[in-house]
Amino acid sequence: MGFYWIWLGVAAIFAIIEFCTVTFFGLWMAIAALVPAIISYLCPHLSVVMQLLIWALSSLSCAFIWVKWIRSKPVVHVESALIGSEGILAEALQPGQLGTLLLSRPIQGKQEWVCCSDHTLARQTRVTTIAITENDVVKVQASSLLKEGVK
Structure with a gap:
């Protein structure tokens, strides 16, 4: 069973959080939630545990990119x-x-x-x-x- 619609909902929730806080954290987490949404749409029989693992990895990757981007100062x-x-x-x-x-x-x-x-x-x-x-x-x-x- 594909859970892509749940992941789209999670992405939408993080996008709403971003609109309310403007910290960019919600934006990156929304992008991270889109990764398992796309993968679960393409592979509907992927286990929930694997989807959560994909989301955790994409969240860590997005957080790492966000921290590197926010700290970079073009001198x-x-x-x-x-x-x-x-x-x-x-x-x-x-x-x-x-x-x-x-x-x-x-x-x-x-x-x-x-x-x-x-x-x-x-x-x-x-x-x-x-x-x-x-x-x-x-x-x-x-x-x-x-x-x-x-x-």
């Missing part, structure tokens, strides 16, 4: 979007120290970035990003210094 795009962005320092910043930059608009889904500066900057100073170091630390400078031409 070129991050640099081009981040450099020149303005934000505010969450705490005072001394040369050689690391601080927190709060951007006015998120980049790559992050609004808080670890930052450093060559100048002493007070808390709540409006700064502009000027570079990104190898450690993904954002180098900032006071916006007023950039307008004056200090580098």
Whole structure:
């Protein structure tokens, strides 16, 4: 007996969950539920245990792909979007120290970035990003210094 319609229902439930949560987890689980739906449609005498095994494997595969995809950061795009962005320092910043930059608009889904500066900057100073170091630390400078031409 083919259970493809049950798997289509499971996929639909996960799709509805995705519409309600927008985390992309439901989307990947819906895609994973389509795999046993297609296989059980093509092989209607496949056992329920085998269908569950196929679903578990496809769920793990989809979760792995999702994690790899969500964590991949195209560095070129991050640099081009981040450099020149303005934000505010969450705490005072001394040369050689690391601080927190709060951007006015998120980049790559992050609004808080670890930052450093060559100048002493007070808390709540409006700064502009000027570079990104190898450690993904954002180098900032006071916006007023950039307008004056200090580098």
